[in-house]
Amino acid sequence: MSVDTGSRSDPSAGLPEDARQWTAKLRNSATGKLPPGRLLPDRQPAYVASWIYVFGVLTVSALLLVIATGCVLALKGPAWWHVSSAGLFVNSLHLWSVEAFFFFMVIHLWGKFFMAAWRGRRRLTWVTGVVAFLVSVGAAFTGYLSQQNFDSQWISTQAKDGINATGAGAFFNVLNFGQMLMWHIVLLPMVVALLAVVHVLLVRTRGVVPPFAAPPGRQDGMARTGGSEPSVEGDRA
Amino acid sequence: MLLVSSVMGALVDLNGKGRYVHWGFIQISVANLVVIALMAIVFIGAIIVPYRRHGDR
Numbered sequence: 001m002s003v004d005t006g007s008r009s010d011p012s013a014g015l016p017e018d019a020r021q022w023t024a025k026l027r028n029s030a031t032g033k034l035p036p037g038r039l040l041p042d043r044q045p046a047y048v049a050s051w052i053y054v055f056g057v058l059t060v061s062a063l064l065l066v067i068a069t070g071c072v073l074a075l076k077g078p079a080w081w082h083v084s085s086a087g088l089f090v091n092s093l094h095l096w097s098v099e100a101f102f103f104f105m106v107i108h109l110w111g112k113f114f115m116a117a118w119r120g121r122r123r124l125t126w127v128t129g130v131v132a133f134l135v136s137v138g139a140a141f142t143g144y145l146s147q148q149n150f151d152s153q154w155i156s157t158q159a160k161d162g163i164n165a166t167g168a169g170a171f172f173n174v175l176n177f178g179q180m181l182m183w184h185i186v187l188l189p190m191v192v193a194l195l196a197v198v199h200v201l202l203v204r205t206r207g208v209v210p211p212f213a214a215p216p217g218r219q220d221g222m223a224r225t226g227g228s229e230p231s232v233e234g235d236r237a
Numbered sequence: 238m239l240l241v242s243s244v245m246g247a248l249v250d251l252n253g254k255g256r257y258v259h260w261g262f263i264q265i266s267v268a269n270l271v272v273i274a275l276m277a278i279v280f281i282g283a284i285i286v287p288y289r290r291h292g293d294r
Binding site: 049050051052054055099103106107110111 | 272275276279280282283284286288
């Protein structure tokens with residue numbers, strides 16, 4: 001690494017002789033793919049003006065609430081969330097934000113499926129969303145196992161034979177409370193949060209998928225609503 | 238708060254035995270069926286309900 005003498009007017013630009021360093025390459029790649037205007041845009045294409053496009057951000061909002069209430073539950077512990085009024089309230093917030101998370105995520109998934117949202121080099125965006133959904137199911141399942149009540153005992157004893165039949169029981173033992181708690185509060189939330197961040201960054205990088213090309217007779221209607229003609233790129237798989 | 242919980246408790250009694258729908262080999266709880274129906278209704282609504290844009294103000 002070179003020594004910065006501090007003589008440059010814009011330190012973020014970097015020196016030409018440092019262009020081969022990994023820090024410069026990473027910075028240039030990141031700012032090239034996601035300049036601030038694309039990372040946090042002020043405007044979206046006209047076709048995004050539909051309620052069906054709202055459910056992605058609702059899912060992310062519910063996930064933030066899930067994580068926030070989960071952090072409070074982790075700090076206070078099972079006696080608090082089972083007995084005190086405030087604990088029961090936060091416990092319910094955690095449950096219902098998960099319900100909202102799945103509710104919004106399924107509608108988002110249906111919408112994107114029928115839009116074929118993997119078009120236009122957006123396959124990785126679709127795949128990260130699908131994997132995030134599947135990992136979220138695991139996170140919710142281990143959450144039910146971590147309740148510390150008769151419900152969690154019932155679910156774990158009902159699930160053990162099914163899980164063991166797959167062979168996963170060797171390293172994913174639903175009767176091992178400590179292991180399930182760690183899956184629920186460390187490993188799975190970390191993966192879900194990471195996938196959600198990558199998913200959103202991919203959406204910002206590739207943009208929102210344009211609609212299927214409208215039939216010739218309906219092009220005028222698109223013009224009236226201020227929409228631009230769908231990109232040809234959008235129909236390339 | 239007590240009133241809301243009393244009303245909700247009267248509408249949806251969760252203290253009894255779970256209710257299930259059987260249809261051939263398909264078995265699903267009424268609660269899950271209601272949630273799926275709500276998702277379908279919201280999905281259709283999200284497509285057909287007009288979205289207010291900046292230009293509409």
